[in-house]
Amino acid sequence: MTPFGRKLREMREARGTSLSEMAEALGVSAAYLSALEHGRRPRPTPARLDQICAYFGVIWDEAEALKDLARLSNPRVTIDTAGLSPEATALANRLAQRIRHLDREEIAALLRKLEG
Structure with a gap:
């Protein structure tokens, strides 16, 4: 599970929303949301992040924090050390x-x- 996936699940559960309900509202499959929560999908696109923020009514600083969390949640990290020591x-x-x-x-x- 990624940090973003954990936060997404926490927000969804706090709202009392099932994967299916949220998926329908966002126009995606429940399987996609489950994979996103479990870190089996890459981090969401900026447009999808905006859609998730709108779904939860997240704005301003909280939205930026969620977007920062998504940036830190790539489940397959590559570190380019070319040119470093x-x-x-x-x-x-x-x-x-x-x-x-x-x-x-x-x-x-x-x-x-x-x-x-």
Whole structure:
């Protein structure tokens, strides 16, 4: 599940809306929404994000926060280290090799370090 998928599910459940109801309102399939929530689909297009924001009545700062979350929710990340130091390339490769073995606390600590 991606951060955006988790937030989308939280918003949908808080509203008491089923996947089918939301899918019908957005003109997409319930399978698409389920895959989006579970991170099996790429992040939504800007137009689809606007549609989701409108569906939930999300505006201004909250809409920007949701869009930022979507930008951070690509389930298949590629890191281009061309032109960077060998250490940057090593870091990217080490993270790709080890990310599945990190626990929640280790991931949280890395995120805090990168965001701080």
